Amino acid sequence: MRKVAVIGIGETQFGELWDRSFRDLGIEAGLRAVQDAGITTENIDALYVGNMSAGKFVDQEHVGALVADYSGLSDTHLPTTRIEGGGACGALAILQAWAAIASGLHEVVVVGAAEKMTDVSETHAQEILSSTADQEWETVFGATFAGLYAMMARRHMYEYATTREQIAQVAVKNHKHGALNPNAQFQKEIKLEAVLNAPKIAEPLGMLDAAPLSDGAAALVLCPLEKARRFNDTPVELLASGQASDPLALHDRRDLTTMDATVVAGKRAFHMAGKTPLDVQVAEVHDNFTITEILALEDLRFFKKGQGGPATEEGQTLIGGKIAVNTSGGLKARGQPVGATGVAQAVEIVRQLRGEADKRQVANAEIGLTHTLGGTGATAVVHLFGRVN
Amino acid sequence: MTAGIVSYGAYVPRFRIEPKEIGRVWGVDGEAMGKNLNILRKSVPSPDEDVITISVEAARTCMKRVPGVDPRDIGAIYVGSESHPYAVKPSATIVAEAIEAAPVLTAADFEFACKAGTAAMQTCLGLTISNMAKYGMAIGTDTSQGAPGDALEYSASAGGAAFLLGNTGVAASINHTVSYTTDTPDFWRREGQTYPSHGGRFTGEPAYFKHVQACAQLLFKRAGTAPSDYQFAVFHQPNGKFPVRVGKMLGFADKQMETGLLVREIGNTYSGAIMVGLCAIFDVAKPGDRIFAVGYGSGAGSDAFDITVTEHMPELHKARVRTMRAMVDDYQIVDYATYAKYRGKIRMKEG
Amino acid sequence: MAIPRFWREIPSRYNLFGTKCGSCGTVDFPPRTICPKCGRQSLGRMARMKMAGKGTLVSYTVIHDAPAAFELLKPYVLGIIELDEGARLTSQIIDVDPAAVKIGMRVESTFRKLGQESEAGIIHYGYKFRPEM
Numbered sequence: 001m002r003k004v005a006v007i008g009i010g011e012t013q014f015g016e017l018w019d020r021s022f023r024d025l026g027i028e029a030g031l032r033a034v035q036d037a038g039i040t041t042e043n044i045d046a047l048y049v050g051n052m053s054a055g056k057f058v059d060q061e062h063v064g065a066l067v068a069d070y071s072g073l074s075d076t077h078l079p080t081t082r083i084e085g086g087g088a089c090g091a092l093a094i095l096q097a098w099a100a101i102a103s104g105l106h107e108v109v110v111v112g113a114a115e116k117m118t119d120v121s122e123t124h125a126q127e128i129l130s131s132t133a134d135q136e137w138e139t140v141f142g143a144t145f146a147g148l149y150a151m152m153a154r155r156h157m158y159e160y161a162t163t164r165e166q167i168a169q170v171a172v173k174n175h176k177h178g179a180l181n182p183n184a185q186f187q188k189e190i191k192l193e194a195v196l197n198a199p200k201i202a203e204p205l206g207m208l209d210a211a212p213l214s215d216g217a218a219a220l221v222l223c224p225l226e227k228a229r230r231f232n233d234t235p236v237e238l239l240a241s242g243q244a245s246d247p248l249a250l251h252d253r254r255d256l257t258t259m260d261a262t263v264v265a266g267k268r269a270f271h272m273a274g275k276t277p278l279d280v281q282v283a284e285v286h287d288n289f290t291i292t293e294i295l296a297l298e299d300l301r302f303f304k305k306g307q308g309g310p311a312t313e314e315g316q317t318l319i320g321g322k323i324a325v326n327t328s329g330g331l332k333a334r335g336q337p338v339g340a341t342g343v344a345q346a347v348e349i350v351r352q353l354r355g356e357a358d359k360r361q362v363a364n365a366e367i368g369l370t371h372t373l374g375g376t377g378a379t380a381v382v383h384l385f386g387r388v389n
Numbered sequence: 390m391t392a393g394i395v396s397y398g399a400y401v402p403r404f405r406i407e408p409k410e411i412g413r414v415w416g417v418d419g420e421a422m423g424k425n426l427n428i429l430r431k432s433v434p435s436p437d438e439d440v441i442t443i444s445v446e447a448a449r450t451c452m453k454r455v456p457g458v459d460p461r462d463i464g465a466i467y468v469g470s471e472s473h474p475y476a477v478k479p480s481a482t483i484v485a486e487a488i489e490a491a492p493v494l495t496a497a498d499f500e501f502a503c504k505a506g507t508a509a510m511q512t513c514l515g516l517t518i519s520n521m522a523k524y525g526m527a528i529g530t531d532t533s534q535g536a537p538g539d540a541l542e543y544s545a546s547a548g549g550a551a552f553l554l555g556n557t558g559v560a561a562s563i564n565h566t567v568s569y570t571t572d573t574p575d576f577w578r579r580e581g582q583t584y585p586s587h588g589g590r591f592t593g594e595p596a597y598f599k600h601v602q603a604c605a606q607l608l609f610k611r612a613g614t615a616p617s618d619y620q621f622a623v624f625h626q627p628n629g630k631f632p633v634r635v636g637k638m639l640g641f642a643d644k645q646m647e648t649g650l651l652v653r654e655i656g657n658t659y660s661g662a663i664m665v666g667l668c669a670i671f672d673v674a675k676p677g678d679r680i681f682a683v684g685y686g687s688g689a690g691s692d693a694f695d696i697t698v699t700e701h702m703p704e705l706h707k708a709r710v711r712t713m714r715a716m717v718d719d720y721q722i723v724d725y726a727t728y729a730k731y732r733g734k735i736r737m738k739e740g
Numbered sequence: 741m742a743i744p745r746f747w748r749e750i751p752s753r754y755n756l757f758g759t760k761c762g763s764c765g766t767v768d769f770p771p772r773t774i775c776p777k778c779g780r781q782s783l784g785r786m787a788r789m790k791m792a793g794k795g796t797l798v799s800y801t802v803i804h805d806a807p808a809a810f811e812l813l814k815p816y817v818l819g820i821i822e823l824d825e826g827a828r829l830t831s832q833i834i835d836v837d838p839a840a841v842k843i844g845m846r847v848e849s850t851f852r853k854l855g856q857e858s859e860a861g862i863i864h865y866g867y868k869f870r871p872e873m
Contacts, residue, residue, distance in 0.1 A: 127807050136749060137770060138830045140741065140854060141866070142803065142810050147818045148830075150801035158799070158843050201805035202818075247776075251820045251828040256799055403835055435834070436812040437852040441865065445851040474863055483865060487754045487851055711873055730812060737811075 001102040005228040005235035008037025008221030009347040014335030015185040017215040022058050022116035026067040029217035030112045037221035038231045045106040047080040050093035050113030052339035056128045086132035086374025090342025091381035095241045097222050114217035115337035125213045132375035134249035148250045148376045150202035153291035155256040166309030168195035170290035171208050178329025180359040185335035209290040214335035218344035234354045239384040242268030248378045261380035262299035269382040277301045282352045282362045284345035285371040287330040324362040342372040353387045392518045393562035398450030399550040399668040400443050404433040405720045406728045408543050414725045415538040427629025431546035431656025434532045436731050440470045441480045444530045445487040447551040454708040463490040464522025468498050469505025469529045469660045504686030505660040513554040524555040531659030536584035544628050546656025550664035560701040565612045568692045569604035576687035596689050601635050604691035605683050612695045616640040620678040623649030623666035625685035627657045654717050669713035674698040753866035756791035769827035793849030795823040802838045809855045835870040846872040
């Protein structure tokens with residue numbers, strides 16, 4: 001298996017982008033990545049598109065073909081595939097691209113991921129997000145996405161004495177980071193009181209515990225590491241990937257306070273890279289809700305089980321802390337165009353490892369991690385990236 | 390061969406609204422209305438309850454009392470109501486599935502204003518006496534609506550009861566049943582109309598009182614009895630005044646009527662009315678107790694029953710189910726806005 | 741939800757039918773064709789089993805931001821319940837003040853309206869849970 005590098009990154013602004021359609025978004029991120037990589041369209045061997053639900057948001061399926069077409073690639077008749085796995089689409093698309101290159105099937109591959117969530121009403125958008133939960137045995141009974149995560153939070157508080165304030169602190173921290181990110185949907189800091197007093201959505205979670213609905217796209221260009229320097233001077237190696245699944249319905253999981261899929265995906269990635277969590281300086285983890293980040297901190301073994309809350313409260317996950325988590329602002333402040341998340345997270349990590357993260361730069365960033373989830377944790381993907389010296 | 394009620398079960402929703410709260414909204418002295426009707430509060434169904442859910446709860450409670458009865462031996466299920474969720478698709482089919490009596494049985498829904506449940510009882514009695522069915526289940530349930538601001542709004546409530554009828558293991562044998570039916574347009578609802586209409590004072594003497602008394606006299610004659618032969622009496626209860634008055638006119642004492650008189654605390658459960666009253670009586674009746682029951686349905690008609698409690702009744706009390714009294718006493722008061730929201734009286738956005 | 745899709749699950753939604761593995765005894769709700777513990781060994785040995793409808797609350801939340809179909813009920817309590825037979829399910833907890841709900845409380849199943857296809861469409865019935873009486 002060949003080593004694989006990221007040679008180009010690109011992303012759009014994240015937010016309510018009324019003027020941009022789904023097609024606009026997909027192309028914009030891809031073009032930026034291609035430009036950043038210094039390649040031309042003739043170089044591209046394949047396209048992998050991460051998108052969760054264009055079918056429901058804009059009634060459009062078959063988006064692999066759509067994105068290739070509108071990116072001006074249809075003349076090359078390149079292979080293009082859309083990948084779905086709840087909110088983990090983007091990360092799964094990266095994994096497929098990596099496998100294609102590592103195996104020798106393709107040379108230069110573009111991974112693009114986009115989601116257009118604001119064309120439908122907010123209520124409808126929330127229902128679409130909930131479609132990654134179990135439709136027959138969770139949502140039909142009144143379960144909402146926020147409700148399912150809230151039950152994890154409640155149980156975590158019950159078993160580990162995690163406090164409401166500790167959970168809310170995740171949002172405060174991520175807004176602090178997001179304020180330093182010019183592409184973030186929210187670039188303002190928020191206070192803990194604001195999070196605690198925000199309108200309730202599913203107790204104990206309130207409106208500010210939840211990532212927003214967003215439009216946005218992100219893209220990467222990958223190629224074999226041995227060829228990377230042909231294209232540019234700042235390749236970042238995709239060291240390893242781990243992917244795991246778990247029962248679809250939250251009530252069928254082994255433990256409400258642990259995402260086994262994250263634990264296994266993390267272990268697989270670290271094992272493949274020959275690294276440990278202590279080797280990671282910067283991480284983008286899935287914080288669709290504040291509690292999700294706390295679970296991720298523990299399940300990726302950055303902190304012991306039950307210690308995610310205290311660690312956050314003590315500032316250990318801030319830029320400059322023990323491990324900088326969600327320097328982009330996370331899904332909470334950077335934004336959450338669902339299918340694009342995994343790639344947007346990778347874009348931030350690559351920036352950090354290149355030393356291009358500007359005000360958000362983590363010192364001595366050698367190895368970075370992305371963690372992306374599908375549904376309430378039935379899919380988890382972990383990628384490890386490393387600086388190429 | 391004795392035939393009659395083998396088991397019974399009832400269900401009343403938990404929410405209640407008080408007359409003074411209803412009056413407050415319509416600019417009337419609600420408390421006075423309540424006193425006038427002799428009603429303290431009435432039951433209100435939750436948005437996730439309807440005639441079918443209430444019937445299922447009542448039917449399940451009924452079956453819980455007789456664990457030895459295989460639901461597949463129920464040969465017929467009839468649900469009587471004037472507020473079936475579907476105009477076409479019988480509530481009885483869903484009840485049948487929910488108590489695992491399906492698929493080998495006959496089923497249908499009945500309508501006869503407030504006496505659809507008792508009509509179903511008579512039909513089931515016929516089926517079991519003739520051995521066409523081993524058991525039949527008769528259910529009377531309603532979630533009737535009163536038009537906003539109308540007098541009926543103070544009394545129309547929600548609740549239901551299910552009786553398992555058969556000719557083995559009978560806990561309350563039906564010695565006699567008679568009916569009295571005429572074309573009397575005292576209260577009706579046309580297809581497609583949300584609320585019923587009524588003839589005001591015409592619903593009293595020519596309707597309720599005429600039919601209940603006539604039917605009662607038929608029963609006394611058929612059974613060869615007098616009021617003193619009975620420990621309990623229960624009459625249809627559209628409010629707390631009519632049944633007491635008609636009872637007294639027939640020669641019954643307050644003491645005989647008080648156990649079955651639930652309307653003061655839960656309102657008029659329409660098709661469920663005398664059936665839930667009977668459930669309250671069965672909860673406390675002893676073997677040998679005799680019961681005089683006369684229902685009434687607008688349109689109009691009365692069904693009357695002469696019932697004797699048997700030695701099987703105490704076995705039914707062993708089941709871990711709530712008594713009628715426990716259900717009546719377990720309640721939560723809601724205001725008119727909540728009541729209107731729950732009862733679909735607020736026009737919601739379409740689409 | 742489309743008509744056949746809901747109708748197919750009636751035995752489980754009305755009467756809590758699940759399965760018990762003939763190989764290891766694991767109880768699943770709703771019914772499964774293959775036991776998650778035994779895999780292939782369980783094929784053809786999964787027996788239909790009715791849950792008694794009693795269980796313990798494992799976690800819960802009070803939902804304030806609800807989908808359109810649940811507008812009339814909000815705020816409502818949603819919980820994950822571990823049935824006495826071992827299987828877990830997700831359901832609403834009713835007939836209780838949300839403030840009184842506690843992890844560990846005993847609950848029992850009831851029959852309620854889950855929703856409807858539309859004002860003129862089929863009504864969906866199924867289980868909700870209330871405090872054990």
